[in-house]
Amino acid sequence: MEQKRQNKLLAFSLLVLISALVVTLLLKTGRDSNTVDQNLYRKVDLKKVDKIEMKSSNGKITLEYQNNHWKVNNDFDADRNLVEVLFATLQQAEPKRPVSSSQRDSLTKALQEHGVKVSLFAENNLEESFYAGGNSSKTEAYFNDPQTNESHVVTIPGYRVYVSGIFELAASGWREKLVFDFNWRNFKKLTATFNNPKGNFEVFVDKNIAVINNVTEPDTARLNTFLDHLSLLTVEEFVEQPKIQDSLEKTSPVATFVIEDIAKRTYELKIYVQGKQFFGLIQGNNLAVFDERKVLPLLRPKDFFVKR
Numbered sequence: 001m002e003q004k005r006q007n008k009l010l011a012f013s014l015l016v017l018i019s020a021l022v023v024t025l026l027l028k029t030g031r032d033s034n035t036v037d038q039n040l041y042r043k044v045d046l047k048k049v050d051k052i053e054m055k056s057s058n059g060k061i062t063l064e065y066q067n068n069h070w071k072v073n074n075d076f077d078a079d080r081n082l083v084e085v086l087f088a089t090l091q092q093a094e095p096k097r098p099v100s101s102s103q104r105d106s107l108t109k110a111l112q113e114h115g116v117k118v119s120l121f122a123e124n125n126l127e128e129s130f131y132a133g134g135n136s137s138k139t140e141a142y143f144n145d146p147q148t149n150e151s152h153v154v155t156i157p158g159y160r161v162y163v164s165g166i167f168e169l170a171a172s173g174w175r176e177k178l179v180f181d182f183n184w185r186n187f188k189k190l191t192a193t194f195n196n197p198k199g200n201f202e203v204f205v206d207k208n209i210a211v212i213n214n215v216t217e218p219d220t221a222r223l224n225t226f227l228d229h230l231s232l233l234t235v236e237e238f239v240e241q242p243k244i245q246d247s248l249e250k251t252s253p254v255a256t257f258v259i260e261d262i263a264k265r266t267y268e269l270k271i272y273v274q275g276k277q278f279f280g281l282i283q284g285n286n287l288a289v290f291d292e293r294k295v296l297p298l299l300r301p302k303d304f305f306v307k308r
Contacts, residue, residue, distance in 0.1 A: 036095040036152060041143050044120050044127040046087055051121040054167050057114060061171050077176040086166050090120075093163050095152035099142065108151045111144040116167040132164040141165075177234040179269055179282060184231060186261040193256040199301025203227070212305050219307040226305070229297045230257065233269075235280065235288035245287045248272045248279055255299055271295060 050065040063078055063086075064071050070078035099107050115133030119126060131144040132154075141163035144151040154163050190203040202213040203223070210227060212218045253270040260266050270281040271290070278290040 036097060038094045040095050040145060040152070041093060041128075041130050041154070042090060044122070046090055046120075048122040049087075049120045049127065050123065052086070053119040053121070054116050055119070056116045056168075058170070061169075061174065063174065072174045073171055076174075077181060078174050079176050082166075082169075082174060089156070089163060089166050092156045093141075093143070093154050094157060095143065096155045097153050099151045099153060104151065107142060108144055108149060111142060111151060112146070115142075115144070116164070118167055132167045134162060134164045138162045138165065172238040172240065175238050177236075179233045179235060179280070179288075180231060180259055180267050182259075182261060182265075182267060186263065187259065188262045188264075189260045190227075190230075191256075191258045191260075193258075194299075194301060195252060195254060196301065199303070201302035201305070212302070215302070215306055217307045218305045222300075223305050226298070226300055229294070233290075233294055233298070235282075236291050238286060238288050241287065244274070244279070245281070245285075248274065248281065248287075253281075257298070271298070 052063045054061045054063075062073050063083065064074065066074075070080070070083045072078045098104075111131040111133045115131040117129060117131050119129040121127060129146060131146065132141065133144075134141045139162060141154045142151055143154045143164075156163060187205060191200075192202070193200050201215075203210055204213070205211075210220075210223055212223060251272065253272050255271045257269045257271075258266055259268075268283055270284075272279045272281070276292075278292055278295045280288045280290050280295075282288060
């Protein structure tokens with residue numbers, strides 16, 4: 001009897017162990033089936049990519065590497081910092097998990113109809129493409145692989161960012177924000193014009209030193225600070241608002257800055273104030289919004305640079 005009882009106990013113990021093993025294997029198999037290839041959306045060699053297309057219902061934006069610069073729609077220089085963010089996103093974005101089965105079909109359809117199709121090219125050869133989008137609150141990003149028709153929640157490990165946001169920027173958002181983006185070693189002359197003609201002045205280079213016209217003893221510290229502010233001036237954003245631009249052009253700018261280089265190319269910026277907002281017209285037709293803190297240091301009349 002005692003032996004029989006021990007055999008039953010051993011059999012029960014073995015059954016418990018087998019059950020535990022089966023559960024463990026099932027859980028492991030379930031985890032393995034949900035494991036996603038972390039390189040699913042980054043199989044291309046990004047060092048070779050020289051063109052990126054982002055196409056949505058709002059139109060198509062093309063970033064292309066030309067003559068050592070990234071261009072936006074073959075028209076404007078691209079913001080170099082944003083291009084770096086874009087490539088960092090492509091390099092680090094990882095699929096966290098497949099979308100739930102209950103939303104798989106609807107989400108995939110939404111991404112392909114309303115998301116952004118991102119296409120990466122190298123020497124005009126399509127290397128990779130996927131759709132990017134997100135939920136309505138822009139807190140969770142999704143990518144869709146058109147080859148497998150699978151969609152995934154995508155994150156950048158260690159960061160709480162909306163990954164798809166970089167692909168949803170408008171064309172104007174990709175433009176270089178630096179106003180006077182030229183080689184300052186070729187600087188020849190700066191002309192500053194204000195509403196009060198007494199404040200007008202010109203700056204030119206004499207023996208590698210910036211001087212101001214008709215000021216025998218300028219305050220070089222103030223002049224150099226002014227030139228630094230001007231050379232580093234950036235816009236907050238470019239805007240396409242014809243009504244505002246038309247109204248501004250009917251008024252006089254509070255200041256106009258024209259830079260000429262040694263090749264006689266000119267770079268012009270007109271500053272306007274409308275209410276409490278500072279606007280600028282760059283090269284006569286590119287409307288931009290400026291931060292007041294960046295503009296005010298530039299509104300300095302000629303007398304400001306006279307040494308006291």
